[in-house]
Amino acid sequence: MESGPVVAYAGVDATAPSLHVGHLLPLINLLHFYLHGHHVIALVGKSTASVGDPSGRVVERDSIASRRLDESFNGLWAQIEKFFERGREYAVSKGYNEANFGKRKLKTNAEWLDGLGLVEFLATVGRHIRVSSMLARDSVKDRMNSGNGINFSEFTYQLLQSYDFWHLYRTANCRLQIGGSDQFGNITAGIDLISRYQPGSTGEATSSAAEAYGLTSPLLTTESGEKIGKSAGNAIWLDENLTTPFELYQFFATLPDTHVQKYLGMFTLLPLSEIATVTHAHTANPGSRIARNLLAKEAVTLIHGIEKALEAEFVTNLLFPVDGEKALSAAEIISVWGDRVIKIPKTEVVGEIIAKLARRVGAVKTRGAAENIIKGGGMYHGLKNEKISDGMATVQEGWLVDGEVLLLRVGKGKFTVIQAI
Incomplete structure (x- = not known):
């Protein structure tokens, strides 16, 4: 060489x-x-x-x-x-x-x-x-x-x-x-x-x-030493249709702290000096999740690109906020979602039946599916992930972030961003 x-x-x-x-x-x-x-x-x-x-x-x-x-x-x-x-x-x-x-x-x-x-x-x-x-x-x-x-x-x-x-x-x-x-x-x-x-x-x-x-x-293994892969039945796929960027992000973000420094060196192109600094800060304050989140963001960026990594990071912060973090603004949400933000006149958002709106924006396939998901407790709105309990409920002004953005979540991590214009 x-x-x-x-x-x-x-x-x-x-x-x-x-x-x-x-x-x-x-x-x-x-x-x-x-x-x-x-x-x-x-x-x-x-x-x-x-x-x-x-x-x-x-x-x-x-x-x-x-x-x-x-x-x-x-x-x-x-x-x-x-x-x-x-x-x-x-x-x-x-x-x-x-x-x-x-x-x-x-x-x-x-x-x-x-x-x-x-x-x-x-x-x-x-x-x-x-x-x-x-x-x-x-x-x-x-x-x-x-x-x-x-x-x-x-x-x-x-x-x-x-x-x-x-x-x-x-x-x-x-x-x-x-x-x-x-x-x-x-x-x-x-x-x-x-x-x-x-x-x-x-x-x-x-x-x-x-x-x-x-x-x-070395082979990638679980904590118990089991090989991670298709043969073992625990594969984390790189195809986003099989394992979403959010799920890939979560795989890295939830690794034990003992793995993080090693994996930052293995799965990223970050300088070793930066990895050492971040790891030290993480050890001093594990609740910040700084090193694990950095590993997850860098790995998803390598596999799926920066846009998908930012989205996965955003969804993670929504679902698992760190104590003391300020709430995201409507402008920040729109910035992360980019051209995937669905723009609808505000008069067609506020006062609309949520099951009907969810079907319109493609968050679910049918209105009936939306009602079943809501009945099962699987639909949420807003930055605080407030559960929607009634399929006939209508969207309220207070549901909108900064009076502008409706954040709709279906299941574990599927978000739809609606901008009421």
Whole structure:
């Protein structure tokens, strides 16, 4: 790295339509390389997704139906592209010089694996792989000892990922693979293949040494040490249709204080000196939630952009105000909501049946749904989240913030802002 830019890659299999927070650490590592002038490749594993990686699992993965695989692939492809674009914007906002950034590419291993014949694969790659090494990998041993065993396709998964690394090494001069710590065996398998299989001009393998490296990051876990992810059933998705920006904000804002300083370093681009200062202030006054809220805001900004982060912060302050904070003004609410503020003549707001108005502004699908939500105690208004108890209740002048804004909340955190003009 000191002698010049390196090419690094990290891969994600298309086994779900969205990334989750467990994918962030390898991707943020890749982002750091990109921001510091190195060249990065994000790989969406389409072919390998149909096989299934046994790493970190005690039972075999479900087979991925072709249509579902395509949907997952398309979702991840778009999401990773957006992640790096958001990361670029976020870095620039933190003072990074875009002129110093490296290059980035998005690839899928279907480009080289789908056309690779089994006989060709066995005759070239297979002869350089030792079964004893494959059996020694933790991902395999753990499955063999679990009582469930391991099927042949999962057992050979490490060969396919090894081939990915080998192919990128040969075609893109990629010398570094980044992954979670559960990928250690797969990564070292790739390094081993690169060192063993280097076809010369005649197509024959050579044994000359090659420089290839692996970098692993810790897995994201719960307080009990359980892995956070799709397989564990506790995924926090990065797709806002599956986990809203508010819910993602809450995930980070409600982490134990013991996690916050570490996560500020892992999930943000804040200077370490600023993190230390904020953490010290938080420790002195935990009730202020300053460090946790900063972590949440920065993480949501990286994933969804500053507008969604400000909205999530705003909703959090509405639902969980810190003692002593002054109430938000109508102008501040309108500023946060921007062009999503719904403007309606005041004469059509004050005195209107709330269930009818909620339907009009799209807070609910039907008036009947609004009445049912109200009956269940799920609709609120104003900065103090006052519960609406009657579906036939009409909007009162006093409901408006500064006589101008009606703040309508449905459920846990869905807000609609209505400006009475």
